[in-house]
Each structure stands twice: as C-alpha cells, then as structure tokens.
Amino acid sequence: MLSQDPFYPHPMPQPNREDARDLLTRLYRDIGISAVAAALHVGNEAGRQPEPMRKIEDLPAILRGDDLAA
Numbered sequence: 001m002l003s004q005d006p007f008y009p010h011p012m013p014q015p016n017r018e019d020a021r022d023l024l025t026r027l028y029r030d031i032g033i034s035a036v037a038a039a040l041h042v043g044n045e046a047g048r049q050p051e052p053m054r055k056i057e058d059l060p061a062i063l064r065g066d067d068l069a070a
Contacts, residue, residue, distance in 0.1 A: 056064055
C-alpha cells in the first residue's frame with residue numbers, strides 16, 4: 001500500500017506482528033515468574049514461627065495503662 005502523501009511515495013511500513021507476539025509472550029512469562037515468586041514468599045512466611053509476645057511488665061508504663069509518673 002502506497003502512502004497518500006505525494007512527498008513519500010514509498011510503501012508504508014507494516015507493523016511486525018511477530019514483535020507483538022514476542023512482547024506478549026515476554027509479558028506473560030514475567031507475570032508467571034512474579035506469581036511464582038510471590039507464592040514462594042507467602043509459603044516461606046507461613047512456615048516461620050511467630051515471635052513470642054512481650055510480657056506486660058516489659059512494656060513502658062504509659063503503654064501498660066499505668067498512670068504512674070516516674
């Protein structure tokens with residue numbers, strides 16, 4: 001298909017459909033890799049033991065609710 005512009009009588013460049021497919025393939029691969037990495041991270045977090053809770057005596061008086069002024 002020739003260009004309608006009289007100063008550019010050369011055939012118009014056509015989009016390369018293979019490039020679009022390659023970009024989509026790369027996008028879906030990156031999404032898949034990210035999903036697997038997120039799932040592994042969540043799996044690792046679930047396997048960890050929670051830290052022990054602090055005793056109330058270890059907290060500062062203001063956080064315990066004591067109205068004592070030091």
